[in-house]
Amino acid sequence: MATRHDDLPATGAPAGEAGDERANGASLAAFLAAGIGSLAMGALVVLNEAGIFPSPTFYGPTGGLSGRSTLTAVVWLASWAWLHRQWRGREIEAGSVYLATLLLTALGVIATFPPLWELF
Amino acid sequence: MLFSFDSLATMFHGIAAGGLALMGLFAALFWLYAMRSADVGTTRTIDPAPPQRAFGVLMVVVAAALWMTVLGGTYIVFPTYRTPPPEGVTALADYPRAFLLSDAGTAWLHAFAMESKEHMPWIASMLATAVAFVATRERPRLWTDRGLRGMIGAVLAVVFGLVSFIALLGVLVNKVAPVQ
DSSP states (O other): OOOOOTTSOOSSOBOSSTTOTTOOHHHHHHHHHHHHHHHHHHHHHHHHHTTSSOOOOSSGGGTHHHHHHHHHHHHHHHHHHHHHHHHTTBOOOHHHHHHHHHHHHHHHHHHHSHHHHTTO | OOSOHHHHHHHIIIIIIHHHHHHHHHHHHHHHHHHHTSOOSSOOSSOOHHHHHHHHHHHHHHHHHHHHHHHHIIIIIHHHHHOOOOTTOOOOTTOHHHHHHTSTTTHHIIIIIIHHHHHHHHHHHHHHHHHHHHHHHOHHHHHHOHHHHHHHHHHHHHHHHHHHHHHHHHHHHHHHSOOO
8 A cells, every 4th residue: 555645744854864765855856957957958059059159069970969969968967966966865845846847948948949049 | 772871870760769759758648647547545456566667667768769869860860961062062962951951942941940850859858867767766656646747747748749849840851851
């Protein structure tokens, strides 16, 4: 029989011992990091198109996309590692993290949309 | 040879890897929908562990398929697509990017379609990876935490929308200017 988790405290406090699988911090870190990565991709596209930060070319045949995608992956993984370290084993208020993730993702997707960055 | 390596790579990218990801995303969304009807949080007579494990496995497969699609597209298919024609060459069929940009009627297939395909798949892959991580880590919560299921559903809906959009654009581009 399942144990309900909906009534767990949302104080950011540790939920029992470190590494407690019932704590949601690690999962929220994964979501938020993906949102940060999405925003990073959008920002890099806009910065490249505006001429502010031309994307480096790490792999010639792919051109600037190799730079944008690699830098995006670095931002994503670094933010995930940091957030995971900060939130692992802790119970975090999920609603605000969910909202932030979706908002960052929306901004990232919009910024990669050609009609938008062609304005720059 | 009937099919070139680049042509085979494009087919694998779009149909095998991308197609697998799309099917998996649809299956995952359907699983979440079916879970809404489950006897959640009250007395249960079935063991939830197997379907929870199955969802986790499915999401790992979806994330892996998306990364295969993205990396194959970025580092194998895209270079062939964007190879510039040698100077003096006027027959551009073997140079898809140049071919599309040579005509005002097809230029949008590069300027809009391919430019969208360059970046959005990376966002979809990162989101799918997050869901795969959560789905394997939070197996017990998937059954009882409606908020978590809602968030996973929202993220998967975004990923499914992005991948469907990107896939359609890829079909259009490859129809007009196939990678040979």
